[in-house]
Amino acid sequence: MARSTSWAYRATVIDIGLSAGSVELTTFITLGFASAFLFPYYIKNQVFTIPEFLELRYNRQARLFFSGLMLIISVMTKLAFTLFAGALVLNSLLGWNVMTTVVFIGFAVAGFTMIGGFTAVAYTDTIQAFIMIFGATVMLFIGLDKVGGWSALIEKVPEAMTIARPYDDAAYPLWGILATAFYAGIFYWGIDQVNVQRTLAAKNLNHARWGAMFAVTLKMLPIFIFALPGVIAFALFPGMEGEETQNTFVVLLNNLLPSGIRGLVLASLIAALITSLIAVLNSVSTLVVRDFIIEFKPGLSDKKQVFTGRIVIFIASLLGIGAAYIVYKNEEGLYKYLQTITAYLVVPVFPAIFFGILSKKVTLTAAKVSVLVGIIISTVFVIDQFMGPEAGGKMFPFLHYPLTLNFGYRGLWATFAITAVLFWVSSFTEKTHADKLDEDNL
Amino acid sequence: MRISWTKTTFKFKKGATPFSGLTDWRLHLAVLSAISISLYIWLS
Numbered sequence: 001m002a003r004s005t006s007w008a009y010r011a012t013v014i015d016i017g018l019s020a021g022s023v024e025l026t027t028f029i030t031l032g033f034a035s036a037f038l039f040p041y042y043i044k045n046q047v048f049t050i051p052e053f054l055e056l057r058y059n060r061q062a063r064l065f066f067s068g069l070m071l072i073i074s075v076m077t078k079l080a081f082t083l084f085a086g087a088l089v090l091n092s093l094l095g096w097n098v099m100t101t102v103v104f105i106g107f108a109v110a111g112f113t114m115i116g117g118f119t120a121v122a123y124t125d126t127i128q129a130f131i132m133i134f135g136a137t138v139m140l141f142i143g144l145d146k147v148g149g150w151s152a153l154i155e156k157v158p159e160a161m162t163i164a165r166p167y168d169d170a171a172y173p174l175w176g177i178l179a180t181a182f183y184a185g186i187f188y189w190g191i192d193q194v195n196v197q198r199t200l201a202a203k204n205l206n207h208a209r210w211g212a213m214f215a216v217t218l219k220m221l222p223i224f225i226f227a228l229p230g231v232i233a234f235a236l237f238p239g240m241e242g243e244e245t246q247n248t249f250v251v252l253l254n255n256l257l258p259s260g261i262r263g264l265v266l267a268s269l270i271a272a273l274i275t276s277l278i279a280v281l282n283s284v285s286t287l288v289v290r291d292f293i294i295e296f297k298p299g300l301s302d303k304k305q306v307f308t309g310r311i312v313i314f315i316a317s318l319l320g321i322g323a324a325y326i327v328y329k330n331e332e333g334l335y336k337y338l339q340t341i342t343a344y345l346v347v348p349v350f351p352a353i354f355f356g357i358l359s360k361k362v363t364l365t366a367a368k369v370s371v372l373v374g375i376i377i378s379t380v381f382v383i384d385q386f387m388g389p390e391a392g393g394k395m396f397p398f399l400h401y402p403l404t405l406n407f408g409y410r411g412l413w414a415t416f417a418i419t420a421v422l423f424w425v426s427s428f429t430e431k432t433h434a435d436k437l438d439e440d441n442l
Numbered sequence: 443m444r445i446s447w448t449k450t451t452f453k454f455k456k457g458a459t460p461f462s463g464l465t466d467w468r469l470h471l472a473v474l475s476a477i478s479i480s481l482y483i484w485l486s
Contacts, residue, residue: 028475164486209467216474
């Protein structure tokens with residue numbers, strides 16, 4: 001649930017307080033949409049992967065394109081993020097150089113994954129989640145006690161104790177974060193293969209929806225057990241700045257938790273990071289072999305598929321290490337990096353997938369055009385981000401108003417524009433054949 | 443694996459399925475939404 005985000009919170013919360021966790025509370029919107037509109041399709045159509053669904057709705061190219069995009073998202077966000085977060089912890093514990101540790105973890109986990117053992121990972125994950133929640137809860141209560149309670153915390157760091165930063169805040173405006181729920185959030189919870197895979201494994205639609213509601217319940221915890229301890233650290237150890245803020249988690253562990261629980265939580269977190277990496281590498285390998293290798297070499301034997309999958313894992317690890325370097329150089333906080341990159345990558349494809357499910361009117365040509373327009377818009381966003389506030393402001397002044405500066409607002413406006421293009425082009429292009437379109441109720 | 447039958451769009455006119463009591467996921471969602479919004483208000 002929150003194994004990889006927990007690390008990032010500490011680095012971000014220290015700067016911007018509880019608002020770093022505000023996105024977690026939008027899960028009732030995202031999983032509500034997904035449970036109502038998306039999960040029924042996946043379950044009733046017996047689809048195994050989202051790319052397979054796209055092949056049904058559009059064509060083979062749509063499937064391949066989406067698979068490719070998911071690979072980029074996996075490497076640029078999940079792999080990079082988890083590698084870097086793990087390295088930060090080892091850096092603060094053992095003093096190892098961050099990038100050296102990234103390379104070490106990358107190759108070590110690639111080795112584990114190539115050898116196998118994914119079933120064990122699934123079971124271990126479940127146990128780790130409960131240990132983490134327990135340890136983080138204990139840390140929260142001890143921390144609150146040390147700081148003098150809730151009221152004392154508000155008195156000491158009032159600016160960090162609000163979830164609602166103003167609409168024109170550049171980093172985490174509440175309305176901008178809420179906006180992300182309606183495109184990036186629905187994509188993450190309802191379309192991203194890593195999460196949807198769990199839904200597809202449900203016994204039936206009711207089980208899938210109950211599971212989603214349980215996830216909404218769990219998602220109320222991070223703001224208290226991961227974000228709030230970061231604020232407590234800010235109150236207890238006010239001198240932290242720069243790289244020190246990235247080690248907040250270990251500082252909290254060392255200072256707040258008794259030794260037994262400390263070791264248990266730390267071990268579970270490091271193991272969770274490794275299993276997260278294995279899970280991503282496995283899904284990358286599956287996507288590449290299933291959607292690309294077999295596509296072009298249909299007669300490939302099982303043995304050769306496994307061997308190819310292992311090579312893919314190794315290459316993906318190398319790319320993940322490269323992407324982790326970008327995270328290393330990003331100064332705005334890990335969690336914001338994750339959210340920004342994800343938002344910019346999903347914006348181009350979200351309308352074509354979401355409205356492809358909801359509406360018969362959407363055509364294949366319109367879907368292609370909308371994705372193309374989306375890529376252009378996202379490219380502008382990324383160029384602006386790389387140029388920085390000054391140069392970017394001169395080149396793209398329209399992106400530097402209060403309601404266009406934050407990635408949350410940008411993604412929302414882009415989604416509106418791309419959706420408009422999608423339906424406009426659909427109005428005059430060839431309709432999808434009736435055989436492909438059936439109907440269903442909510 | 444190829445899928446032999448497909449349903450790829452919604453017919454909204456059919457409406458929602460009947461409410462099935464305490465086990466209905468929509469009831470759970472309503473309660474969880476109320477709690478989430480309350481948390482937003484409390485922490486603002």
